[in-house]
Amino acid sequence: MSGPGGNGDVGAATGWLIRGVRPLGGEPADIVIEGSLITEVAKAGQPGLAEGRELAVCEADGLIALPGLVDLHTHLREPGREDAETVASGTAAAALGGYTVVHAMANTEPVADTAGVVEQVWRLGREAGHCDVQPVGAVTAGLDGRQLAELGAMADSAASVRVFSDDGRCVSDATLMRRALEYVKAFDGVIAQHAQEPRLTEGAQLNEGEISARLGLTGWPAVAEEAIIARDCLLAAHVGSALHVCHVSTAGSVEIIRWAKSKGWQVTAEVTPHHLLLTDDLAAGYDPIYKVNPPLRTAADVAALREGLADGTIDCVATDHAPHPSESKESEWSIASFGMTGLETALRVVHEAMVNTGLLDWSGVADRMSVRPAAIGRLSRASGHGGQVATGSQANLVLYDPAQISTVDPATHASRSRNTPFAGMKLPGRVIATFLRGRPTVLDGRLVR
Amino acid sequence: MNRHLISAADLSAGEAVAILDTAEELARLAERPIPKLPTLRGRTVVNLFYEDSTRTRISFEAAAKRLSADVINFSAKGSSVAKGESLKDTALTLQAMGADAVVIRHSASGAPHRLAEWVKGSVVNAGDGTHEHPTQALLDAFTMRRRLGKLDGLRVAIVGDILHSRVARSNVWLLRTLGAEVTLVAPPTLLPVAVDTWPCLVSYDFSAVLPACDVVMMLRVQHERMTQAFFPSVREYSRRYGLDSDRIALLPPHAIVMHPGPMNRGVEIAADVADSPRSTIVEQVTNGVAVRMAVLYLLLGGSTGSDQAAARAVEAAERVGAAL
Numbered sequence: 132m133s134g135p136g137g138n139g140d141v142g143a144a145t146g147w148l149i150r151g152v153r154p155l156g157g158e159p160a161d162i163v164i165e166g167s168l169i170t171e172v173a174k175a176g177q178p179g180l181a182e183g184r185e186l187a188v189c190e191a192d193g194l195i196a197l198p199g200l201v202d203l204h205t206h207l208r209e210p211g212r213e214d215a216e217t218v219a220s221g222t223a224a225a226a227l228g229g230y231t232v233v234h235a236m237a238n239t240e241p242v243a244d245t246a247g248v249v250e251q252v253w254r255l256g257r258e259a260g261h262c263d264v265q266p267v268g269a270v271t272a273g274l275d276g277r278q279l280a281e282l283g284a285m286a287d288s289a290a291s292v293r294v295f296s297d298d299g300r301c302v303s304d305a306t307l308m309r310r311a312l313e314y315v316k317a318f319d320g321v322i323a324q325h326a327q328e329p330r331l332t333e334g335a336q337l338n339e340g341e342i343s344a345r346l347g348l349t350g351w352p353a354v355a356e357e358a359i360i361a362r363d364c365l366l367a368a369h370v371g372s373a374l375h376v377c378h379v380s381t382a383g384s385v386e387i388i389r390w391a392k393s394k395g396w397q398v399t400a401e402v403t404p405h406h407l408l409l410t411d412d413l414a415a416g417y418d419p420i421y422k423v424n425p426p427l428r429t430a431a432d433v434a435a436l437r438e439g440l441a442d443g444t445i446d447c448v449a450t451d452h453a454p455h456p457s458e459s460k461e462s463e464w465s466i467a468s469f470g471m472t473g474l475e476t477a478l479r480v481v482h483e484a485m486v487n488t489g490l491l492d493w494s495g496v497a498d499r500m501s502v503r504p505a506a507i508g509r510l511s512r513a514s515g516h517g518g519q520v521a522t523g524s525q526a527n528l529v530l531y532d533p534a535q536i537s538t539v540d541p542a543t544h545a546s547r548s549r550n551t552p553f554a555g556m557k558l559p560g561r562v563i564a565t566f567l568r569g570r571p572t573v574l575d576g577r578l579v580r
Numbered sequence: 581m582n583r584h585l586i587s588a589a590d591l592s593a594g595e596a597v598a599i600l601d602t603a604e605e606l607a608r609l610a611e612r613p614i615p616k617l618p619t620l621r622g623r624t625v626v627n628l629f630y631e632d633s634t635r636t637r638i639s640f641e642a643a644a645k646r647l648s649a650d651v652i653n654f655s656a657k658g659s660s661v662a663k664g665e666s667l668k669d670t671a672l673t674l675q676a677m678g679a680d681a682v683v684i685r686h687s688a689s690g691a692p693h694r695l696a697e698w699v700k701g702s703v704v705n706a707g708d709g710t711h712e713h714p715t716q717a718l719l720d721a722f723t724m725r726r727r728l729g730k731l732d733g734l735r736v737a738i739v740g741d742i743l744h745s746r747v748a749r750s751n752v753w754l755l756r757t758l759g760a761e762v763t764l765v766a767p768p769t770l771l772p773v774a775v776d777t778w779p780c781l782v783s784y785d786f787s788a789v790l791p792a793c794d795v796v797m798m799l800r801v802q803h804e805r806m807t808q809a810f811f812p813s814v815r816e817y818s819r820r821y822g823l824d825s826d827r828i829a830l831l832p833p834h835a836i837v838m839h840p841g842p843m844n845r846g847v848e849i850a851a852d853v854a855d856s857p858r859s860t861i862v863e864q865v866t867n868g869v870a871v872r873m874a875v876l877y878l879l880l881g882g883s884t885g886s887d888q889a890a891a892r893a894v895e896a897a898e899r900v901g902a903a904l
Contacts, residue, residue: 464689
C-alpha cells in the first residue's frame, strides 16, 4: 500500500478510505472508516464513494481485511520482568502482528491476583495505546494453588476481569478447581486451565517419546495434559460452568474436547501457532529456543491439532507469547526457561499451517483468531473486538498481504525479547496495517507512534 | 573424524574401529618405562567437570598427560560456576585461554552440544546428564574386543536403570554400529517409553537372557531411584535384576561381566561376582586411559591421526626409551 494515499494529509482527514481490499479474502471492496466505525463497505471502484469527505486513502489492492485479532493468551511480563517485556513493547508487538486486544496473563511479579494489579496492567495498556489490554486474573492467590484469589473484586474492578487462569501452573487440586469453576458463574467468568498434572511432569523437559528417550531429557507425557482436561471437562459439566483449555498440544486432548463438546458442555479450547507448525524433533540439538510448556509434540499431534482447529473442536488460536531475555535461553536445555514469543508471527504461521494447507479459508481464520476468542474472553460489544468487517461495526481491522513471503528476523521484532522459534524460517504474509477503533496503530508494516 | 566427540551415535563403524585400533597401539605405551608420547606437547586440554566424577576426570587427565598435553582441571565446585557463571561465559573464558580441547562432564543432557557452539576447540563428552557417555562405550567395546576377540555378532545384555543411563545410550548405539546385538534388561519402570524404537531387544526376564549372552553389563542403581517408586525395594530389585552367583551359573563359560562403576556391591552385583575372573571391571578402568588417549590423539593429533601413525609414534618412543 502507499500509506496515506496521494498527498493526503492525515491530520486534516476525518477518516480512512481503504481501497481495493478483500474482506475475509472475498471480492475487492472499498471500506470507509469514520471516527471509530466502519461507515461503508462497497464493491471496489464504485464512483462517488465518500465523496466530499476528507479521507486519508489507503491503497490496499491485493490485501485481505480481517477483523482485528484477539489474543486470549499473552504474557506481557509487566509488572516485574520489564527486562523481558513491558506492556508497551508487548502491545506494540501485538499491533504489528495484527492484534487489537490481548489478554495479559496473571503470572507477573506481583501476581495479578488483586483488583489493584489488574487495574494497573489495564491502565498501562490504555496508556501505551497500541492495542487494548484485557487482564486475566489469577485463580489462586499467588498462583500457589491453595486459596482462591479475590475473583469477584477483579471482576468488579475497572479491568472487568472475566477470564481467570493460573497459567504456567495447573490448578491441580480437584476441589479447588471445582470451586473456581462454580464461583465465577456469578459474573459470567471462565476458568482457563493450564492442563498439566504436576506429579506426572516433575522435572519434565520435552514431550515424552522417541526424541526425549534418545536425548535423555525427562519426558512430559501427553497423558499429563489429557488426564487434567478429562477431569476438568467432567467438573465443568458437573457444576454447569465454563471451562477454557489453554494451549492444547496433543491428539488425545483434541479427542477429549471433541467428546466434551458433543455432550453440549461449556468447554472451549485454544492452540498455539507453534504447536500447529513445530515438532519435538527440533530439540535434537538441545537449543532451548524450542523449549516450551506444554512441549512441542509429534507430527501426529500437529496433524490432529490442525484438524481440530479446522473442524472447530479447538475454538481459537492463542499465542502464549512468552518473552524471555536471551540469557534465559543461552544455557543448558534443562535450566533454560520455557516459552516462545508469538505475537508478531502468529497470523503468518496460521497462514502457513492452516490456509496454505487448505484447512481454513480467511473467514475461518477471522473466526478462530478474532470472533471466537473475543466471545470466550467475554469482550464487550462496545469494544468492537471480534466484530464483522461490515458497515456499522467498530473499525478494528487488520490488513494483511498474503502474497509476500519473507524470512523471520527476530532483530526486527518490537518485542523486547528475541526467543522466537521461527527465526530464519520462511513464512508467508505480512501485516500491513492495523486499525483500533478507527485509529491506525500500524501502517506500512510499521508502528504508528 | 569429527571435530568433537559428543555422541557415540555420531561415530561411523570405521571411525569407531579407528579409535579402538589406535587405543590398542597406545595401550602398548603403558608397558614402557616412560609411558609418554610428545604428540600433544603445547596443546591445552581442559577438564571441565560440573559433576563429581573423580575416576573419569583422572582417566582423562592421565590420558592427556601421557600425550604430553597441558591439562587444566576446572571443577564446578569452588569455581565461579558456583557463583552462577553461565556455561556460555565459562566457555568464552576457556576459549580466551586457548583451550584446544574441552572435556566436559555435566548433569544436564546436551550441555556438550551447547558448549560446542561457543568454543572453537574440540569438545569431548565425558558424560552429560542422562544422554551419553561415549568414551565409556568405547572403552567397553575395547574391553569386549580384547577379551572375546571380536565385536561383530557379540550378544550383549545391558542390565539395570536404562531410563537414566548415559552409559546404556552410548553403548546401544556404538555396539549396534560395531555389529553386536544388544538386549536391554530392566524393570519396565526403568526403560524409556519409546525403547521399542531403539536398535536393540528388550527383556524383563534377566535369567532367561543369560544363557545366550557373551557379555553382561551391569549398571549402577542410583540411590535416588530407590525412593521414587521405580521398584518396591532394593531387595526385590536385587532378586529380580541383580547378578549373583546363581545367575552367573546360567552364563556360557566364556561370557564376561562388566560394570562401568562405581558398583553397589550386593545390589546390582554380588561381591563374589565382581571379584570373579569373568569380571572385567578393573580392566575397564585401565582400558579407559588408552581409549581416551586415542580419542584425544585423533581429535587433536592433526592430519596424521590414524592407528598406523600412533604405532609409529609408539615405536619412536620405544627407540628413545631404549636409547636412554
